Amino acid sequence: MTYSERATKFTNKVARELFEIVERKKTNLALALDVTTKQEFLNITDSVGPYICCLKTHIDILVDFDDELIEQLKRLQAKHSFLIFEDRKFADIGNTVKHQYSQGIYKISEWADIIDAHSLPGDGIVSGLKEVGLPLGRGLLLLAEMSSKGSLATGSYTDATVEMAQRHKDFVIGFIAGRKLLMNDDFVTMTPGVGLDVTKDGLGQQYRTPRDVILESGSDIIIVGRGIYGSGKDVIAEARRYRDVGWNAYEERIGK
């Protein structure tokens, strides 16, 4: 199915919006922007904005975070049209994650369209996040697999994560995983650990190509970080390159 056909099937508003943006901008590229200053963060977002469907953040790595940054980020979101995914990887009991999601310095629920969580604590983590996120029209991705070497999220853990998602279809929009996990098209699959030039970093990250991820493994969205903004890179040229390779792989998959 095409992204636009998929978009019409989602009941969750965020999942629908994501695929509408993908189709409209013709990009299945999400940028993982792991820089540590506001200036770099905003400059790169503004440069790469036209080529991405989603901006993935780690808001707690910014050394000079303030509320103004969120306002500036929202302006760039309106300018370029992308969803914001805070890769917070919640991992605690429902009551705790509820506060971590909505309170503290970052107030993630106020600006992040998408968040993610480990399934490790059991269904309560989803219920806690849902209490905050569902009324705000947000969506949750469950971490069914990880890209790092030696990840324990495999086999029966991955299967149980898929089952958990199916019990919370109103709020769980999909998975972080290396491949499409279900035959049906009810969930979004987003895949990190994507790179064209290197196969690993020195700390356990493992890279696969967009073609492998989208065409061979049936994922929906490629998440690329240092492949785009790494040292000495022309971020616009790299974003275009990943967008093109990711989109060509999709077109090949649907037989276009």
Ligand code: 5BU
């Ligand atoms: P990279 O620079 O393309 O390696 O960045 C990958 C990003 O995706 C980074 O923000 C990680 O925190 C994130 N990530 C990942 O690499 N692998 C995973 O399994 C998950 C998230 Br979940």
